Amino acid sequence: MITEIMQHMSHANEQMARVLEAERHVAVRLSEIVLALPDEHPNFGGVSGLMENTQAVGQNIIAYLNSIADFQETMASQLTYVVRELREADAEE
Numbered sequence: 001m002i003t004e005i006m007q008h009m010s011h012a013n014e015q016m017a018r019v020l021e022a023e024r025h026v027a028v029r030l031s032e033i034v035l036a037l038p039d040e041h042p043n044f045g046g047v048s049g050l051m052e053n054t055q056a057v058g059q060n061i062i063a064y065l066n067s068i069a070d071f072q073e074t075m076a077s078q079l080t081y082v083v084r085e086l087r088e089a090d091a092e093e
Helices: 002-036 046-092
Strands: none
Touching: 002 046
């Protein structure tokens, strides 16, 4: 039973890692776009448009970093349960 639970958790963590990898690619591409912007006289709807776009890129990067933190927290929580179950199984033997 513990082995099955660990296999399901491993599969779920693999899928979460794939989602994070996709989010990383989005954040990298947005950063590349920002680097490609001209330094002088950009035309993005004035200062307000430029500020909105900059804020959107920053929010995307923050969301990605929060996702990584959530992923690490989830893995730590799952590993706590697994280790606890393994200790209980060893104690019973």
